[in-house]
Amino acid sequence: MKKFEHYSILKQLIRWIILVLPIAIVTGSIIALFLWLLNLAIHYRFQYQWLLFFLPAAGIAIYMTYNSIGKNSEKGNNLIIEEIHQAGAGIPKRMAPVILTTTVITHLFGGSAGREGTAVQIGGSIAGMFGRWFRLNEQDTRVMLTAGIAAGFGAVFGTPLTGAIFALEVLTIGSIRYNALFPALVASVIADITVAAWGIHHTAYHIDVFAHTTYHGAVWLPADLLLVFKVTVAAIAFGLASFLFSGMVQELKVIFVKVSPAGWMVPVIGGLIIIGLTYINGKQDYLSLGVDPQYPCAITIPSAFHAGGADTWSWLWKTVYTTTTLASGFKGGEVTPLFYIGATLGNTLAQVLDAPVSLFAALGFIAVFAGATNTPLACTFMGIELFGGEYALLFAIACFTAYFFSGHSGIYSAQTITVPKFEGTADESETSPGQASRRRGYLHSKIEKYRFPGSGTE
Template sequence: MAKPKIFSDHFSILKYLLRWTVIIVPVAAAIGSAVALFLWLLSAAIHYRFGHPWLLYLLPVAGVAIHFAYRLYGSSAEKGNNLIIDEIHEPGAGVPKRMGPLILVTTVITHLFGGSAGREGTAVQMGGSMAHLFGTWFKLDSTQMRTLLTAGIAAGFGAVFGTPLTGTIFAMEVLTIGQIKYDALLPCLIAGLVGDVTVSAWGIKHTAYHIDDVSAGLHGNAGNTLMMLLLLVKIIVASAAFGLASMAFAQATHSVKKICTQWFKQGWMIPVCGGIVIIALTWIIGKPDYLSLGVEPEYPGAVTIVSAFTHNGAYFFSWFWKLIYTAITLGTGFKGGEVTPLFYIGATLGNTLAGILNAPVSLFAALGFIAVFAGATNTPLACTLMGIELFGAEYSLFFAVACFTAYIFSGKAGIYSSQRTGVSKSQSLTMVQPEEKIMSNTDAG
């Protein structure tokens, strides 16, 4: 009797896989194509501003346009990534169709005029919006819609950074702090892979990063083992700082929003003020290094994410200025993501800490790159995979140590206010498991 049962189980698995493949492939291909268009437009906007730096002085006007675009047409789309996370946890009003095109246009506008923002938020919102649209066409029930929305996040994230495995785990890990539900694993994996392949098929190239070889002398005799342990200690110390930087970024962004809401009765004044502050800071600092993405240099010698992987590739407080610029940009209503600025903050902070700790610069820039992101989004596993996908598997142990240490030190909150808490960070560090606590409370009663 066991044999038919085994065949029945495998048939069910095959049926499940085929069903979701048929559903996911066109959705992820559409999301990948939209992300490819977005990345092309974003690159064009950034390079156009490079050639016309006076556009920065129109940033307040651009902010007003973005404000009224969302006020007139945005409805619930203003909540961005948090709306998609809420919809996955508790299906309700749905994700508006206009979210995708609206976030695409307003993000390009933000970067065209010099706002310091990222791109993952745009890709995730486009992915969620398109996934929900396809879900309504396919007449999916609420459970299936949650799975498709999660897969939409995976497709958008994997496509925008060229990291399909990271997108897969990020989509499941970002929903609930300290807990991953694997029921959407296969749909997310298919979506991440198809989204990434689609972007590549459109000819879009992703930035390549490189870690200099630091393995020489770390393996072998007892002396080299001590060097390895010393490097691990330095990584833990730096990663604690990365976690604190994550916490500072999240709190700064939330604080800017709160303060501006209290100070300004007219909503359109908030982006005007934010734009003016960005212009003033750029004038005071005397260089445009902290505007826009920070991936490509506006002029020779500019501080970028790529330059942070080299000696003297960042200033001591480059990470601080990027944190301030981005908190002001996003906190005053401009659009885009937080992740690429977090990469910048982490890579430049890693560069600074490498000098202080006498550590390998490119390695610490890479660790900061992924660890600050891990702490701010509460996704240490996804960020460990990102390190492997972007930099190679040779230093996977260091990636894991950095991401999980930063996650612990980043505090309770993150950049996504709609995240649920499955297992708190303090609870995960205790010796007693939740089930044991329940047992002991019952015994005590």
């Protein structure tokens, strides 16, 4: 019996390798192209800063693109998650080229957005296309879409293990189904290798060495416990920052639609707000990704890992910029801005708590992301992949604490709540973060009628 069982398992593993391999290679190649174009667009804007004044016009172009050819692609990552939960109309092939083009446009003209949403949608679109070509059944298509998410996420950040776990964990709050683990891992690893083969390199981050005792040994010293206490306090703040971000994106969408006389005016208003904010604070540090510096001493994610590398309220500025950008219809993603918010908030908290700056920047980097996406396990592994395993326990404490304190909100409204974070913390009628956010949101539900269809974040 065992002999036949293992033979069947071997056949299934080989089958999934054959199915996933082309998806991963194509996804990795397209993401390599995307990252190359994105880098060109960002540095071109650095050279010609006046491009920011055309952000409202770029918003109109994006709005018209989705209205004319984008169709249900407007729902972004949420469409892929919905298709995995319950098969519907499928993932349109046009999703990949449309999101790639509109994301590059967003960054070219200074929109504050990320790149994870684009990568995940590219992976999902390619997986859906191959699934139709291979004539897969409904269950296998779900697995294939999960593998597409893993390929996109793992390739865009250079974190293949995180990509695989994220693809499984992001679908539901409170449970993980492992039936897609092997295809997701294969897809993420191959896509990451493909990106590297095209000569695309990822930003390296580093935690400075500081005097400390070993917190993972058999004996816990007072210094260890004090550091853990500081990490826990900071992680609560990271979770609240996640909650703020998720809520602001949803509520700003409602406000924009309510005050706008026409749909195409929403990105115009958003673009004008971004221009105004830039001239209020006198610098362009909070535009675009926030990874590469536009000028010496600019505030970026890498700069946040050093003392004095961020202003006290840099995290809040980035929150306002990014939520305004995404809520008004510009494209990209939330994750890299969440990295920025977390790293700069960690920089600020390190000074308040008298803690190691680079360590707390790294903790904020992964923990704010964990709270906003409800993926603490994936984000713990991201910390290990990006920063090394020495502080794995602190990464876990930060990510899981932020996850709990972000509540049942989240940037992906299509997630389902299968098990509440704590007993009695979620209403039985709340089956998704979108419903939870609306009940606990900043604005009352009486303005819910102003929400527009397909308003899931990218």
